[in-house]
Amino acid sequence: MKQFIDFIPLILFFIVYKLDPRTIDLAGHSFELGGIFSATAVLIASSVLVYGTLLAVQRRLEKGQWLTLVACLLFGGMTLAFHSETFLKWKAPVVNWLFAAGFAASHFIGNKVLIQRMMGHAVSLPQPIWTRLNIAWIAFFIFSGCANLFVAFTFHDIWVDFKVFGSLGMTVLFLVAQGVYLARHMHDDAPQQSKD
Template sequence: MSATTDHRRGLRQAVDFGALVAFLLAYGVHRFVRGLDGQQALVEATWVLVGASALALAVGWRLERRLAPLPLLAGGFALIFGSLTLIFHDPTLLKLKLTIQNTLLAMVLLGSLPFRKYPFRYLLESAFRLTEAGWRGLTLRYGLFFAAVAIVNEVIWRTQSDDVWVSFRGGLWLASAGFGIWQVVYIMKHMIRDEPEDAPGATTPDPDR
């Protein structure tokens, strides 16, 4: 992987994270500076979320000339449910977005396990190779994580205030980052490394064969 590719991916991830930060800041301004109630502040902040999500997708396309599946899914859901929130003036749709998005991801990942057709293998195999058990375990872990996010989101938005839900939305990014770092250790454990040609036990091709 080249330094240029790393730089582009880093910039795209920064823009993706910036969309969430912009949304959180916009909510804070409308809620605590302008004094709007939580529902109205969420609707007003959704304008920022929709614009920032569109910008993130545009930057991703500009940098890589393609839309990677996961950023496309996240950005697409943000645009769709954000637009519906603005059209119907109902922030419940924005809250449901997190549940629906993560439920679909969980269903796809967990549903692939019986068939041994792991989506992560098709998405990530160009970056690294894992054992069969590694792909299966990684798929299971992320499937359960997405399912847990969907469940927790449902509990929070249905039982807590808008301020608590927005705080949860921000904390979820930190939880996701921490979970991702934890999976790096798992990936390293199950990674297939090319055996050096001069390693003990390595065979030398017979030129006369």
């Protein structure tokens, strides 16, 4: 459920982006709806609404949610202020690379790598497995950032589609691979039953 909530602003962004541009009148004001700039405004507004609601209900946001919100406000705000989608194209790569940096820094800060801090309460694994898993997340975020950057500046017509569906697809595939990897190691660590 939490992961779906994080995708609400992105889904709304995609829907508005795909609309044929039109002008609508609301409360005596005219607004353009459809295209990159109105979609960016919807992304910013829906992010503030979603994360503001989560903050009010839970009394906190996770660090990743704060990073996503700040990046949305910064890159989305610059996109609207300078009327250039170039800023928004940099959002996904920068956020991915900052996540990679956070996972990498956890190898040197504290006594647990970041993935272990996130999942250690639910899964018990030997330290070398946690380290490999954390490195896999670093590699994933670096690759995801590079893929987003490449598509955004090489394939202008499909970059929004890739931002929504390509990134989501890569994440799902990575999570499935992580699940298979974890299942294999959790099975290995399971106590052997006696065959008496």
